[in-house]
Amino acid sequence: MSLISFSLTSLDFTFLAVIVSGFVLILTRWNSKTKKRLNLPPGPPGWPVVGNLFQFARSGKPFFEYAEEMKKTYGPIFTLRMGTRTMIILSDASLVREALIQRGALFASRPAENPTRTIFSCNKFTVNAAKYGPVWRSLRRNMVQNMLSSTRLKEFGSVRRSAMDKLIERIKSEAKEHDGTVWVLRNARFAAFSILLEMCFGIHMDEESIEKMDEILKTVLMTVDPRIDDYLPILAPFFSKERKRALQVRREQVDFVVGFIERRRRAIRNPGSDKTASSFSYLDTLFDLKVEGRETTPCNEELVTLCSEFLNGGTDTTGTAIEWGIAQLIANPEIQSRLYDEIRSTAGDRRIEEKDVEKMVFLQAFVKELLRKHPPTYFSLTHAVMETTTLAGYDIPAGVNVEVYLPGISEDPRIWTNPKKFDPDRFISGKEDADITGISGVKMIPFGVGRRICPGLGMATVHVYLMLARMVQEFEWSAYPPGSEIDFAGKLEFTVVMKNPLRATVKHRV
Ligand code: HEM
Numbered sequence: 001m002s003l004i005s006f007s008l009t010s011l012d013f014t015f016l017a018v019i020v021s022g023f024v025l026i027l028t029r030w031n032s033k034t035k036k037r038l039n040l041p042p043g044p045p046g047w048p049v050v051g052n053l054f055q056f057a058r059s060g061k062p063f064f065e066y067a068e069e070m071k072k073t074y075g076p077i078f079t080l081r082m083g084t085r086t087m088i089i090l091s092d093a094s095l096v097r098e099a100l101i102q103r104g105a106l107f108a109s110r111p112a113e114n115p116t117r118t119i120f121s122c123n124k125f126t127v128n129a130a131k132y133g134p135v136w137r138s139l140r141r142n143m144v145q146n147m148l149s150s151t152r153l154k155e156f157g158s159v160r161r162s163a164m165d166k167l168i169e170r171i172k173s174e175a176k177e178h179d180g181t182v183w184v185l186r187n188a189r190f191a192a193f194s195i196l197l198e199m200c201f202g203i204h205m206d207e208e209s210i211e212k213m214d215e216i217l218k219t220v221l222m223t224v225d226p227r228i229d230d231y232l233p234i235l236a237p238f239f240s241k242e243r244k245r246a247l248q249v250r251r252e253q254v255d256f257v258v259g260f261i262e263r264r265r266r267a268i269r270n271p272g273s274d275k276t277a278s279s280f281s282y283l284d285t286l287f288d289l290k291v292e293g294r295e296t297t298p299c300n301e302e303l304v305t306l307c308s309e310f311l312n313g314g315t316d317t318t319g320t321a322i323e324w325g326i327a328q329l330i331a332n333p334e335i336q337s338r339l340y341d342e343i344r345s346t347a348g349d350r351r352i353e354e355k356d357v358e359k360m361v362f363l364q365a366f367v368k369e370l371l372r373k374h375p376p377t378y379f380s381l382t383h384a385v386m387e388t389t390t391l392a393g394y395d396i397p398a399g400v401n402v403e404v405y406l407p408g409i410s411e412d413p414r415i416w417t418n419p420k421k422f423d424p425d426r427f428i429s430g431k432e433d434a435d436i437t438g439i440s441g442v443k444m445i446p447f448g449v450g451r452r453i454c455p456g457l458g459m460a461t462v463h464v465y466l467m468l469a470r471m472v473q474e475f476e477w478s479a480y481p482p483g484s485e486i487d488f489a490g491k492l493e494f495t496v497v498m499k500n501p502l503r504a505t506v507k508h509r510v
Helices: 010-037 053-059 063-074 093-102 115-120 134-148 150-155 157-177 184-201 207-223 233-269 282-287 300-313 316-331 333-347 361-373 457-474
Strands: 077-082 085-090 181-183 389-391 394-396 401-404 475-479 490-493 495-498 503-508
Touching: 053 063, 053 077, 063 077, 063 085, 063 490, 085 093, 093 389, 093 401, 115 207, 115 233, 134 150, 134 282, 134 300, 150 157, 150 457, 157 181, 157 184, 157 457, 157 503, 181 184, 184 207, 184 233, 184 282, 184 300, 184 316, 184 457, 207 233, 207 300, 233 282, 233 300, 282 300, 316 333, 316 361, 316 457, 316 475, 316 495, 333 361, 333 457, 333 475, 361 457, 457 475
Parallel strands: 085 401
Antiparallel strands: 077 085, 181 503, 389 394, 475 503, 490 495
């Protein structure tokens, strides 16, 4: 989910500047003519051709910090020109409501992808990358109705229960081996990933296969991370090695994942042959999927892409939420005590269960505040308009990137009291409320809003509730090294994770 994360050394910068300047004179006239015709939202003046690309790269800041700075200068809707790509960034609740809800169909598409992404998305054959249209509708409907509906969600309760038990066991044994300390993100990611894997493939995988699958998907995410030539295609000839490498990573991904797809196929064809096979999986819904406007069902390569999307969507996002959540519980021991008290009074000596969560007012307030203050992604996925339009009096051309900067809304002092403060009580006292689906008003939208809202919202919140509740029920969490202060700086790594990965001290409560 990262936007721009490349960095340039000064040598790279000089080299690129020389190359690019060769093209500048030729293209300047064309560029200024295009600019004159459009009334784009304001933004920092850029260089011809490269636009604001090098200004951003030289700022040395992660993109979300650069955007925050630009927002202060240029306001709630501004333009950045990143080479050939124009980005319009929205950070205001009423503009986002107008664009993504009131005029939702118009703003519901996705822009063209760079060539590397096209390889991995099988030419946009995924829910997240498909243009707004029949392919997107078929894929999304299938994912929502067959996997993420509340009925389906209930059916996978036992998968979640055993993943939670395994999470607690992993934390216990890691703590035993490392003087009572554990890495939080790694364990939370593993738990979320194990649940999604089982839902996706419906067959048992040993720990080694899970780790290998995770490694491959991480390599894919790194490979599709934007490069400078995605913004300046003129430089593509200098990146042929990277293109070859991308094809090789794709081959490795397909070879590995197809093995599991075939195992599931065999298990369905010969019932009883694989004792670990569950009665239902995401793959089963895809094998015979009819997609509007297509004659054939998805081929193996497309199945690999669709499964990878399912796994990626909910792994880093959920893991990141848990890492920030545990960090806040350590930094605010009184909040941790209140949460533990609520767990005790709800479940007593028995294990906390999913059905308990709806009664747990404090847990719900804590998770809402967590998603407000630390949305796992600071930008929604990139939107694009179906046809050129205007917003706030400015032109929004078809095909440009429309980005939504989420903290611009969830930390807006005009709609929140003391927005920088982490305060779950804001949702208990009745002073403030927010609907995370955005239906009854846009105040915090960690899952996006409108037609493209995250279809995993319901499942993801259950995962976050359950993981936090079980982790606090079993362990008391404190800082490592003991007494040290938590550093709340973030860095972009697909999601916005803690800059200093959280290592915590745990004490088993019983
Ligand atoms: C805490 C966890 C999660 C967070 C914070 C999160 C956040 C988001 C956000 C911000 C978007 C972009 C919405 C937009 O384009 O406006 C999104 C889209 C999406 N998410 Fe999630 N997500 C989470 C978990 C999940 C899970 C568990 C799944 C599924 C297994 C999932 C699958 C997707 C898909 C398929 C899309 C694309 C939707 C579309 O383009 O129609 N996400 N998510």
